[in-house]
Amino acid sequence: MTSNSRIFLCGATWAARTAGDLGLVLADLPHSFGPEPTGAMAIPGQAPVPSRPRPVYTDQSTRWTVAVLSGSRRKGRWRLRHQTNAVAIMGGCELDLRQAEVEGPEVVINAWAIMGGVDVIVPEGIAVELTGFGIMGGFNQAQAHAQFVSNIVDYGMNIQAAMEAARFNKASFAGCDLYIEQRVPRAVLEGLVKLGHQVQTLGDFSDGVGGGQAVMRDYKAGVNYGASDPRKDGAAIPEPIGN
DSSP: OOHHHHHHHHHHHHHOOSHHHHHHHHTTSOOSSOSSGGGGGOOTTSOOOOOOOOOOOOOOOOEEEEEESSEEEEOSSOEEOSEEEEEEESSEEEEEOTTOEEOSSOOEEEEEEESSEEEEEOOTTOOOOOOOOOBSOOTTHHHHHHHHHHHHHTTOOOHHHHHHSOOEEOOSSSSSEEEEETTSOHHHHHHHHHTTOEEEEEOTTOGGGOOOEEEEEETTTTEEEEEEOTTSSOOOOOOOTTO
């Protein structure tokens, strides 16, 4: 058992409020009392309490989370169906599963994003299988946004320089694989390899790290600034003064 797994199990044990909550903790641990915790609660010297059968969930309904030109968020204590659909059309959905009540041993989340994004946050130590594709969006969207904003806020770049700066992409939740544009300094790439990352370099301006267009307004000066990503079609064309 890894240290992260121990930390997760300890946290889940302290957070448990019912016998059912403890059952989720004991489910993957070797013990002789069955999948439910009731047998493990016996008083020393007495026969253990027989374990109860695991409940069977018969509710096959599907929960929907939809965001159209807006945002939708589910977090805190909420019930997660066996199958959940999330749809984001020019908007964003966030599903935070860290305190969610999960029905059954596994959950299937179908996410559709059209010019938008769906963020799913899971507790540490939970196994996730990920497949899919994006339409004018994708798995890299949130990562690319964060890198773009960091270039402006942390490194003082203008929006065109921030758009053109080399980026990276992590295509899966698990593992140490990392895709990064080869314009990144060689010393940085070698440092990532030494840290254990499995680095795969992309072209100088690869569409594998996403692309975008941006506008920023300086309200004091009354000026709009535009930026266009060389990884995609488009151009930031200045408007003549006075129009």
